[in-house]
Amino acid sequence: xxxxxxxxxxxxxxxxxxxxxxxxxxxxxxxxxxxxxxxxxxxxxxxxxxxxxxxxxxxxxxxxxxxxxxxxxxxxxxxxxxxxxxxxxxxxxxxxxxxxxxxxxxxxxxxxxxxxxxxxxxxxxxxxxxxxxxxxxxxxxxxxxxxxxxxxxxxxxxxxxxxxxxxxxxxxxxxxxxxxxxxxxxxxxxxxxxxxxxxxxxxxxxxxxxxxxxxxxxxxxxxxxxxxxxxxxxxxxxxxxxxxxxxxxxxxxxxxxxxxxxxxxxxxxxxxxxxxxxxxxxxxxxxxxxxxxxxxxxxxxxxxxxxxxxxxxxxxxxxxxxxxxxxxxxxxxxxxxxxxx
Amino acid sequence: xxxxxxxxxxxxxxxxxxxxxxxxxxxxxxxxxxxxxxxxxxxxxxxxxxxxxxxxxxxxxxxxxxxxxxxxxxxxxxxxxxxxxxxxxxxxxxxxxxxxxxxxxxxxxxxxxxxxxxxxxxxxxxxxxxxxxxxxxxxxxxxxxxxxxxxxxxxxxxxxxxxxxxxxxxxxxxxxxxxxxxxxxxxxxxxxx
Numbered sequence: 115x116x117x118x119x120x121x122x123x124x125x126x127x128x129x130x131x132x133x134x135x136x137x138x139x140x141x142x143x144x145x146x147x148x149x150x151x152x153x154x155x156x157x158x159x160x161x162x163x164x165x166x167x168x169x170x171x172x173x174x175x176x177x178x179x180x181x182x183x184x185x186x187x188x189x190x191x192x193x194x195x196x197x198x199x200x201x202x203x204x205x206x207x208x209x210x211x212x213x214x215x216x217x218x219x220x221x222x223x224x225x226x227x228x229x230x231x232x233x234x235x236x237x238x239x240x241x242x243x244x245x246x247x248x249x250x251x252x253x254x255x256x257x258x259x260x261x262x263x264x265x266x267x268x269x270x271x272x273x274x275x276x277x278x279x280x281x282x283x284x285x286x287x288x289x290x291x292x293x294x295x296x297x298x299x300x301x302x303x304x305x306x307x308x309x310x311x312x313x314x315x316x317x318x319x320x321x322x323x324x325x326x327x328x329x330x331x332x333x334x335x336x337x338x339x340x341x342x343x344x345x346x347x348x349x350x351x352x353x354x355x356x357x358x359x360x361x362x363x364x365x366x367x368x369x370x371x372x373x374x375x376x377x378x379x380x381x382x383x384x385x386x387x388x389x390x391x392x393x394x395x396x397x398x399x400x401x402x403x404x405x406x407x408x409x410x411x412x413x414x415x416x417x418x419x420x421x422x423x424x425x426x427x428x429x430x431x432x433x434x435x436x437x438x439x440x441x442x443x444x445x446x447x448x449x450x451x452x453x454x455x
Numbered sequence: 456x457x458x459x460x461x462x463x464x465x466x467x468x469x470x471x472x473x474x475x476x477x478x479x480x481x482x483x484x485x486x487x488x489x490x491x492x493x494x495x496x497x498x499x500x501x502x503x504x505x506x507x508x509x510x511x512x513x514x515x516x517x518x519x520x521x522x523x524x525x526x527x528x529x530x531x532x533x534x535x536x537x538x539x540x541x542x543x544x545x546x547x548x549x550x551x552x553x554x555x556x557x558x559x560x561x562x563x564x565x566x567x568x569x570x571x572x573x574x575x576x577x578x579x580x581x582x583x584x585x586x587x588x589x590x591x592x593x594x595x596x597x598x599x600x601x602x603x604x605x606x607x608x609x610x611x612x613x614x615x616x617x618x619x620x621x622x623x624x625x626x627x628x629x630x631x632x633x634x635x636x637x638x639x640x641x642x643x644x645x646x647x648x
Binding site for chain 2: 179222223225226227228229232243244408411412415417418421423424425427428430432434435437438
């Protein structure tokens with residue numbers, strides 16, 4: 115938020131925390147709809163469950179700390195965390211997976227540090243990364259695009275993790291996973307022999323485009339500045355483009371990187387988190403570009419096919435140092451070395 | 456050449472001594488409350504670790520192995536490392552009294568640091584050559600310095616945060632270190648070593 119030096123009469127800015135959070139929630143709706151269209155009801159069930167849990171945990175911690183409950187609940191930050199987690203978790207998450215993720219996100223990553231504005235790590239990403247390491251099987255049961263569960267089946271799976279005929283008929287490897295382990299084939303051969311790759315890529319391209327629309331809406335409302343998302347997308351696009359030019363058989367193209375996995379969700383909804391990313395403009399550029407670079411490295415060489423949770427946590431922990439060294443000089447102090455810092 | 460680069464990536468990121476192998480935790484928790492102290496400590500540790508892995512390699516290859524005294528490796532490494540650290544302390548004392556004052560007890564503490572002895576013993580276990588040993592020690596030190604400095608910058612911010620009373624100080628620092636370790640798990644599989 116820019117601090118403009120305006121003369122009177124002053125007009126109140128409506129950018130209160132709750133209003134910002136409400137816009138962020140609204141902007142996820144296109145992505146949410148696209149995700150539900152391709153992968154079924156799972157994301158919606160996740161979302162309702164995660165919101166209920168997040169608000170309850172938030173209220174519980176505030177009650178334990180003897181803080182006023184209503185003002186902190188109504189700022190909507192717990193709901194944003196719940197939304198991001200529900201969108202990031204696979205549609206076939208059982209209830210306990212979301213429970214563990216939200217518990218860690220709200221209680222450990224947010225409130226042990228003192229609540230909104232004090233947390234050094236993005237709560238949703240802490241919850242996600244924890245589950246990815248602790249429950250790799252549940253976290254990689256991603257829904258397929260061909261046949262989705264109906265609401266009753268989804269509901270049954272959500273509570274009991276049982277399914278007549280098994281869940282395997284409905285799960286499918288994500289495109290990034292397929293392209294990371296091509297089993298000796300080149301990427302072109304893989305696309306020709308495995309029709310699921312093309313389908314998966316189409317689905318994730320639609321979902322990413324929907325998040326892009328929501329994100330651009332937030333940008334137009336000036337909820338955040340362009341620096342971090344543009345730097346992130348540019349560095350990811352540049353790295354993947356260069357490597358794709360060098361060895362197109364091994365490395366997916368820039369557009370496949372930009373429109374698959376959680377790229378757009380991360381670029382517009384997670385990297386732009388005002389609390390856990392760098393503060394200055396230069397800092398935001400460094401932050402975003404480093405996230406993009408780390409995502410490319412981990413996606414191409416690491417053990418995890420999509421890397422956003424780790425890349426963002428790694429840069430979250432670097433953000434205070436970035437802030438220390440990119441502190442803008444106060445006006446009138448340019449070139450005056452003695453007055454720096 | 457590629458092999459040397461892989462050793463560096465492996466020790467700095469993938470098998471980070473502090474966050475993945477959990478070595479050298481005492482200075483990680485002890486010297487990380489201020490950024491400037493952390494930087495001094497990082498420089499001292501880099502110097503000591505690189506020199507210690509060099510000395511221990513020479514000791515092992517040219518003294519212990521020809522005499523068939525490999526079973527004395529731990530005790531002789533401690534001796535060599537203690538000498539090296541004492542030497543560092545004398546150098547710092549003469550060249551930068553301020554740094555010496557800031558580091559205080561921590562420079563002698565590196566002597567009994569598990570990371571330093573760990574590097575020396577792991578070098579022997581992995582049967583690293585001369586240059587590999589030095590790079591392994593240097594990479595370990597760079598990884599240590601990296602997380603120490605990042606952690607110190609973050610702790611300066613946590614100090615002013617509204618942390619619940621029971622979690623103030625060491626408790627929240629341990630939780631942060633745990634989340635940092637979680638983040639470093641993302642590098643798993645980057646280099647198979």
